[in-house]
Each structure stands twice: as structure tokens, then as C-alpha cells.
Amino acid sequence: MGRVFVMKSAAFEYHRVSSLQEALTCMARYDGQAHWLAGGQSLLAMMNLRLAQPPALIDIRGIPDLAEIRQVGQTIRIGALCTHRQIQDSPLIQATVPLLAQAVPHVAHLAIRNVGTMGGSLALADPAAEYPAVVQALNGVLIAQGSSGERRIPVAEYFVGLYQTALQPGELLTAIELPCAQAGQQFHFDELSRRRGDYGMVGLACVARMNAGVVTDARLSFLAMGDGPLLAVKAMDSLNGQKLDEQSIRLAQQALEHDLHPTGDLQATPATKMHCARVLLGRALAAWRNA
Ligand SMILES: Cc1cc2nc3c(=O)[nH]c(=O)nc-3n(C[C@H](O)[C@H](O)[C@H](O)COP(=O)(O)OP(=O)(O)OC[C@H]3O[C@@H](n4cnc5c(N)ncnc54)[C@H](O)[C@@H]3O)c2cc1C
Structure with a gap:
């Protein structure tokens, strides 16, 4: 008879906090080495696999205000504790941040x-996650709170490597700010995955202004093509100022060769990923052209 191995996490202390100040004070006792517990959907699995062995978990779900979605001028501020479901069901998000609304149904399964x-997803920074690409495409800002106060981190400075962000040990992501959609902007999110709900094999979050078929301010952010979300700068340059037609679409797809250099993973070879990236870009641009 085969053996059954049950993976359990290493022992840890648990604290439930009810204010930001209490959270930071508690974290200071562990010198920044404790982990924040948000949804626990990634962290608890990592702990059970012994990929993470924090001395303590600080449960932040009781902190008020961190689960709010609100509009501040032309910006939408999303509290770090907002669940994927809350974002998916938010009429404000659907009306003002269509790219996020398009992306969120691709995040895992309903139970997750x-x-x-x-906040948990952006702190984890999985290269195949949807939110990092969305926040990069929209040029969002991440708000962090640490022992020395609040920091606003532009997305261009936030993702610094594989599962690595600009958050300092013990810093708490409190909110994400995304700009409201403006007249004339087009948005598109799509990904290719083996089964709906799985992490994407390749994904694309993109935005541009369209005026009489001419593209400006295009931002194309790919997921699962590198260590973090990747802006396809050459393809963006090739599109900006061009009228969308078969030739400009083909040239943008060809430019991806200069932007993306995937190494391949358990899901797909580099060649398959490149093919999928070209397909996704072609679909996005065709949708904008026909809009
Ligand atoms: C089967 C399965 C499929 C999944 N598929 C997808 C998918 O397709 N796409 C996708 O994007 N995700 C997917 N996920 C991950 C899921 O979206 C998680 O919810 C998310 O990655 C982590 O969020 P969480 O709130 O559960 O964070 P937790 O698991 O609680 O925390 C994750 C990490 O972030 C830290 N952290 C949490 N909140 C903060 C904060 N506010 N500030 C600083 N650090 C913080 C924690 O300390 C921990 O290190 C999947 C998960 C599972 C189990």
C-alpha cells in the first residue's frame, strides 16, 4: 500500500489586528519577518509546502477601510483587502476601470x-497573475504603509523581479490607484490558459486611445512571458501614430520578437508562448479596429 504524506506548515504564531497602527506595531516585534495574512489563498499553500516558514502571521482582515473601492477625482482607489469577487461585482469598477473588469473573471475560480x-495578488507578484499586467497597462500607483510612513510606488518601480516587489520587509500594501477610463480610450484583456481558471499560459492587458482609427498612447502589458508583467515597448512604438489595418497589426505582432523573450515553463515552450502572444495581440487590435 502506498504511503500518504500530509504536508503541514511549520509552527507559527497568529495575531489578528484591527487597525493599521496595531498591524505595524505587531510587525515591528518580528522585525518585518512575519507575513501579512490576507485571503490566505497563496500563503497557506506555500506554508504547507514549506516554501514559506514565517515566525508569525498577522491577520489584517479586521482592519477597516482596507476593503473599500472609491472614486477620488479621476482615480479609483481600491483597498488592498478587496476580494477578487468584490472587484468583479463592483458597478463602479465596471463603469470606470473596464480593463480590470475584463481581467478579474480570469483570476482563478469563484471559490478563490x-x-x-x-493586495495579496500584487504583493505575491506571480508573473502569471492578471492584476500585475492590468496595473502596469494602466500605469497605476501602489500605496504602501510601513514604520516610516506611507509611500506611493509608481508601477514602473514596483515589480523588480520574479516574485519580487519594491515592498520593504514589513511594509503593508494598503491600496491601489488606477485612472478612470477616458473618452476615446479602448481596453482589452485576454489570456490563453489550458482550462478556464488556471493561471494563464500567456495573457495581454492593453489600452490605447483611438481617434478615427489611429492609435496613440498604446500600452501593451503581457503576463507569463517573463519574471513579471512586461511592457511590449517596440510593439507599442510601432502602433502609436498608425492607423489600424492589416499591415500595422502585422508589424506590431512582428515587433513582439524584440520585446518578449520567454524562457518557457511547465505550461508551454518559448515558441508556443511567442505564438500565443502574437495571437492575443492580433485579437486585441482586430477588436479595436472593428469597434
Ligand atoms: C488553485 C488556485 C488558482 C489560482 N489561480 C490564479 C490565477 O489564475 N490568477 C491569479 O492572479 N491568482 C491565482 N491564484 C492566486 C489567488 O489570486 C490569490 O488570491 C492571490 O494570489 C493572493 O491573494 P491572497 O489575498 O489570498 O493573499 P495571501 O495568500 O494571504 O498572501 C500572499 C502573500 O502576499 C502577502 N500579502 C498579502 N496581503 C498583503 C498586503 N496587503 N500587503 C503586503 N503583503 C501582503 C502575504 O504576506 C503573502 O506573502 C490562484 C490560487 C489558487 C489556490
């Missing part, structure tokens, strides 16, 4: 979307 949080 019910508890997993936007």
Missing part, C-alpha cells in the same frame, strides 16, 4: 475569488 485579495 471569494476570499483572495487584490
Whole structure:
């Protein structure tokens, strides 16, 4: 008879906090080495696999205000504790941040979307996750709170490597700011995955202004093509100022050769990923052309 191995996490202390100040004070006792517990959808699995062995978990779900979505001028501020489900069901997000609304149904399965949080996903920075690409495409800002106060981190400075962000040990992501959609902007999110709900093999979050078929301010952010979300700068340059037609679409697809250099992973070879990236870009641009 085969053996059954049950993976359990290493022992840890648990604290439930009810204010930001209490959270930071508690974290200071562990010198920044404790982990924040948000939805627990990634962290608890990592702990059970012994990929993470924090001395303590600080449960932040009782902190008020971190699960709010609100509009501040032309910006939407999403609290880090907002669940994927809350974002998916938000009429404000659907009306003002269509790219995020398009992306969120691709995040995992409903059971995980019910508890997993936007802040948890952006803190984890999985290269195949949807939110990093969305936040990069929209040029968002991440708000962090640490012992020395609040920091606003532009997305261009936030993703610094594989599962690595600009968050300092013990810093808490409190909110994400995304600009409201403006007249004339087009948005598109799509990904290719083996099964709906799986992490994407390749994904694309993109935005541009369209005026009489001419593209400006295009931002194309790919997921699962590198260590983090990747802006396809050459393809963006090739599109900006061009009228969308078969030739400009083909040239943008060809430019991806200069932007993306995937190494391949358990899901797909580099060649398959490149093919999927060209397909996704072609679909996005065709949709804008026909809009
Ligand atoms: C089967 C399965 C499929 C999944 N598929 C997808 C998918 O397709 N796409 C996708 O994007 N995700 C997917 N996920 C991950 C899911 O979206 C998680 O919800 C998310 O990655 C982590 O969010 P969480 O709130 O559960 O964070 P937790 O698991 O609680 O925390 C994750 C990490 O982030 C840290 N952290 C959490 N909140 C903060 C904060 N506010 N500030 C600083 N650090 C913080 C924690 O300390 C921990 O290190 C999947 C998960 C599972 C189990």
C-alpha cells in the first residue's frame, strides 16, 4: 500500500489586528519577518509546502477601510483587502476601470475569488497573475504603509523581479490607484490558459486611445512571458501614430520578437508562448479596429 504524506506548515504564531497602527506595531516585534495574512489563498499553500516558514502571521482582515473601492477625482482607489469577487461585482469598477473588469473573471475560480485579495495578488507578484499586467497597462500607483510612513510606488518601480516587489520587509500594501477610463480610450484583456481558471499560459492587458482609427498612447502589458508583467515597448512604438489595418497589426505582432523573450515553463515552450502572444495581440487590435 502506498504511503500518504500530509504536508503541514511549520509552527507559527497568529495575531489578528484591527487597525493599521496595531498591524505595524505587531510587525515591528518580528522585525518585518512575519507575513501579512490576507485571503490566505497563496500563503497557506506555500506554508504547507514549506516554501514559506514565517515566525508569525498577522491577520489584517479586521482592519477597516482596507476593503473599500472609491472614486477620488479621476482615480479609483481600491483597498488592498478587496476580494477578487468584490472587484468583479463592483458597478463602479465596471463603469470606470473596464480593463480590470475584463481581467478579474480570469483570476482563478469563484471559490478563490471569494476570499483572495487584490493586495495579496500584487504583493505575491506571480508573473502569471492578471492584476500585475492590468496595473502596469494602466500605469497605476501602489500605496504602501510601513514604520516610516506611507509611500506611493509608481508601477514602473514596483515589480523588480520574479516574485519580487519594491515592498520593504514589513511594509503593508494598503491600496491601489488606477485612472478612470477616458473618452476615446479602448481596453482589452485576454489570456490563453489550458482550462478556464488556471493561471494563464500567456495573457495581454492593453489600452490605447483611438481617434478615427489611429492609435496613440498604446500600452501593451503581457503576463507569463517573463519574471513579471512586461511592457511590449517596440510593439507599442510601432502602433502609436498608425492607423489600424492589416499591415500595422502585422508589424506590431512582428515587433513582439524584440520585446518578449520567454524562457518557457511547465505550461508551454518559448515558441508556443511567442505564438500565443502574437495571437492575443492580433485579437486585441482586430477588436479595436472593428469597434
Ligand atoms: C488553485 C488556485 C488558482 C489560482 N489561480 C490564479 C490565477 O489564475 N490568477 C491569479 O492572479 N491568482 C491565482 N491564484 C492566486 C489567488 O489570486 C490569490 O488570491 C492571490 O494570489 C493572493 O491573494 P491572497 O489575498 O489570498 O493573499 P495571501 O495568500 O494571504 O498572501 C500572499 C502573500 O502576499 C502577502 N500579502 C498579502 N496581503 C498583503 C498586503 N496587503 N500587503 C503586503 N503583503 C501582503 C502575504 O504576506 C503573502 O506573502 C490562484 C490560487 C489558487 C489556490
